[in-house]
Amino acid sequence: MDRLFQSIKISVNDKIFVKDPESSALGKTIVEESISMIHEMGFDKFTFKKLGDRIGSNESSIYRYFENKHKLLLYLASWYWGWLEYQLVFATNSIADAAKKLDKAIEIVTQTTEEDSSFSHINEVLLNKIVIHEYSKSYLTKEVDKENREGYFEIYKRLVNRISEMIAAADRDYPYPSSLASTVLEGSLHQHFLLDHFSSLTDCLEHTDPTHYLKHLVFNSLNLPTNG
Amino acid sequence: MDRLFQSIKISVNDKIFVKDPESSALGKTIVEESISMIHEMGFDKFTFKKLGDRIGSNESSIYRYFENKHKLLLYLASWYWGWLEYQLVFATNSIADAAKKLDKAIEIVTQTTEEDSSFSHINEVLLNKIVIHEYSKSYLTKEVDKENREGYFEIYKRLVNRISEMIAAADRDYPYPSSLASTVLEGSLHQHFLLDHFSSLTDCLEHTDPTHYLKHLVFNSLNLPTNG
DNA sequence: TATGATATGATAGTATTACTATTATATTTG
DNA sequence: CAAATATAATAGTAATACTATCATATCATA
Numbered sequence: 001m002d003r004l005f006q007s008i009k010i011s012v013n014d015k016i017f018v019k020d021p022e023s024s025a026l027g028k029t030i031v032e033e034s035i036s037m038i039h040e041m042g043f044d045k046f047t048f049k050k051l052g053d054r055i056g057s058n059e060s061s062i063y064r065y066f067e068n069k070h071k072l073l074l075y076l077a078s079w080y081w082g083w084l085e086y087q088l089v090f091a092t093n094s095i096a097d098a099a100k101k102l103d104k105a106i107e108i109v110t111q112t113t114e115e116d117s118s119f120s121h122i123n124e125v126l127l128n129k130i131v132i133h134e135y136s137k138s139y140l141t142k143e144v145d146k147e148n149r150e151g152y153f154e155i156y157k158r159l160v161n162r163i164s165e166m167i168a169a170a171d172r173d174y175p176y177p178s179s180l181a182s183t184v185l186e187g188s189l190h191q192h193f194l195l196d197h198f199s200s201l202t203d204c205l206e207h208t209d210p211t212h213y214l215k216h217l218v219f220n221s222l223n224l225p226t227n228g
Numbered sequence: 229m230d231r232l233f234q235s236i237k238i239s240v241n242d243k244i245f246v247k248d249p250e251s252s253a254l255g256k257t258i259v260e261e262s263i264s265m266i267h268e269m270g271f272d273k274f275t276f277k278k279l280g281d282r283i284g285s286n287e288s289s290i291y292r293y294f295e296n297k298h299k300l301l302l303y304l305a306s307w308y309w310g311w312l313e314y315q316l317v318f319a320t321n322s323i324a325d326a327a328k329k330l331d332k333a334i335e336i337v338t339q340t341t342e343e344d345s346s347f348s349h350i351n352e353v354l355l356n357k358i359v360i361h362e363y364s365k366s367y368l369t370k371e372v373d374k375e376n377r378e379g380y381f382e383i384y385k386r387l388v389n390r391i392s393e394m395i396a397a398a399d400r401d402y403p404y405p406s407s408l409a410s411t412v413l414e415g416s417l418h419q420h421f422l423l424d425h426f427s428s429l430t431d432c433l434e435h436t437d438p439t440h441y442l443k444h445l446v447f448n449s450l451n452l453p454t455n456g
Numbered sequence: 457t458a459t460g461a462t463a464t465g466a467t468a469g470t471a472t473t474a475c476t477a478t479t480a481t482a483t484t485t486g
Numbered sequence: 487c488a489a490a491t492a493t494a495a496t497a498g499t500a501a502t503a504c505t506a507t508c509a510t511a512t513c514a515t516a
Contacts, residue, residue, distance in 0.1 A: 019492095024492080026492085026493075041370065042369065042370040044369065044370070045370065047472085047473065047474080048473095048474080048475090049472090049473080049474085057493075057494080058493070058494045058495065058496095059474095059475090060475095060476090060477095060493085060494075060495080060496095061492080061493050061494065063474095063475075063476085064492080064493080067475095068474075068475080069474090133368055134368065136364040136365075136368060137364075137365065137368065139425070139426075140361055140362065140364060140365065140421075141270065141272065142269065142270040142272070142273065144425050145425060148425065148426065153426070157426065157428065157429060160429050161428075161429075175431060175436065175444070176431040176432075176436075176441045176444065176445075177431065178428070178429050178430055178431050179419060179422075179429075179430045179431045179432055179438075179441050180445070181429075182418065182419075182422060182429045182430060183411065183415050183418070183419075183445070186414075186415070186418050187411050187414070187415060190410065190411070190414050191407060191410075191411075193368075194407075194410060197367070197372050197373055197376065198367075198376065198381070198385065200385065200389075200406070201385060201388050201389075201406050201407075201409075201410045202406055202407045202410060203403060203404040203405065203406050203407045204404075204407055208403065208404075210407075213404045213407050216403070216404065216449065217404075217408070217411070217445065217449055220448045220449045221444065221445055221448045221449070247463095252463080254463080254464075275501085275502065275503080276502095276503080276504090277501090277502080277503085285464080285465080286464070286465045286466065286467095287503095287504090288464085288465075288466080288467095288504095288505090288506090289463080289464050289465065291503095291504075291505085292463080292464080295504095296503075296504080297503090
């Protein structure tokens with residue numbers, strides 16, 4: 001990916017933050033260093049106090065950007081899914097054939113993020129690892145319905161729906177396009193997690209990977225036209 | 229299910245607890261009421277102090293059974309997976325045909341737990357809901373590798389492996405039996421969660437359910453003998 | 457039934473977390 | 487240069503997640 005992305009801003013629901021972290025140097029530092037710290041110590045042990053110490057700033061200043069660390073996680077996750085959605089649309093836009101389009105889509109959303117590409121202060125490689133290890137915590141809460149109503153998961157849902165539509169486009173008769181789309185996204189995160197921590201529970205080692213597994217899963221579920 | 233189960237004890241790795249909660253009335257109360265409280269308020273807001281108040285016991289007494297609430301969650305999860313493994317083996321043991329055995333297995337592990345069956349102080353219906361909403365939190369931690377080495381996830385892994393072996397028995401050439409088995413378990417929890425909180429992301433509503441979806445997914449991934 | 461062992465309860469105390477509030481000091485902008 | 491705004495510093499609170507100690511209740515057995 002190239003400089004094109006530098007001029008593109010991933011827009012996150014502005015109810016997630018108190019003050020847009022993109023609007024100041026401190027805000028960007030908060031986002032940048034929180035990614036690095038959450039990756040290092042895990043979300044559970046991460047606190048605004050520790051982040052303040054690390055960036056030479058005050059805890060109270062961080063609260064001016066995010067209500068609490070849960071909202072910060074929602075922000076990082078939304079940003080990540082928005083970024084991935086952008087990659088997805090960019091990479092599949094020109095593909096006319098429904099099956100090929102879906103194939104490419106699965107590739108984009110299931111592969112390991114390899115390079116810190118383009119957005120200056122956000123390290124997508126680390127962010128991808130954070131999403132694998134922490135994303136579930138953003139919705140496995142008692143407040144999930146309220147937060148869903150407030151639109152905090154919109155970007156993720158939009159991404160699932162895009163994939164769902166691609167599945168439906170490839171096979172109009174397939175009865176579970178949304179479930180399958182959510183399985184691709186969530187299953188990809190899970191397989192990547194297993195690879196790191198429970199390798200006996202996955203086959204995505206050595207000569208294969210989550211992308212191959214999930215392509216196999218999806219394309220065997222669908223009835224494709226014989227020339228596809 | 230009937231009284232047979234009342235004489236069967238699900239055995240959980242004894243490093244998970246300080247003192248076996250099955251060994252005393254207080255221990256059983258701790259387990260029973262923690263299930264009810266975690267279901268009500270969610271694992272994050274649940275504390276030993278609150279549990280002590282609820283059962284008319286002291287916080288310090290609870291610490292004599294479990295080091296912390298994380299270990300209690302590991303205990304509840306292990307118990308649940310052990311219980312499910314038992315259901316699985318019991319229900320599939322007599323089935324000779326590999327495909328039919330697998331079909332039954334998927335049914336057992338993906339269906340909603342319907343009745344509080346047999347183990348006096350443990351409500352499996354609530355426990356099933358807790359597992360859906362909280363299980364990921366037991367392994368999405370920085371200590372996962374250490375705890376895995378200590379055997380805290382053995383029962384879950386054994387269950388995945390049983391399903392993996394059933395998949396392999398139904399189709400020796402299928403390249404991803406472990407990944408698919410883990411997708412069935414984790415995907416089932418996820419679909420049930422979506423059903424409750426993100427119904428637009430699943431098709432498992434009304435005329436279908438996670439069981440149908442996952443059976444479709446698995447059996448379309450496999451090449452079965454034509455008479456199966 | 458007395459004696460000791462074990463289980464449980466009560467109380468206190470600590471460090472950390474997750475904030476809120478207030479005031480002071482930079483920095484930016486008009 | 488003044489006013490507005492952003493950030494920093496400090497203090498304080500309630501809750502969390504424990505640990506330690508001591509008291510009391512129960513239970514097991516000689």
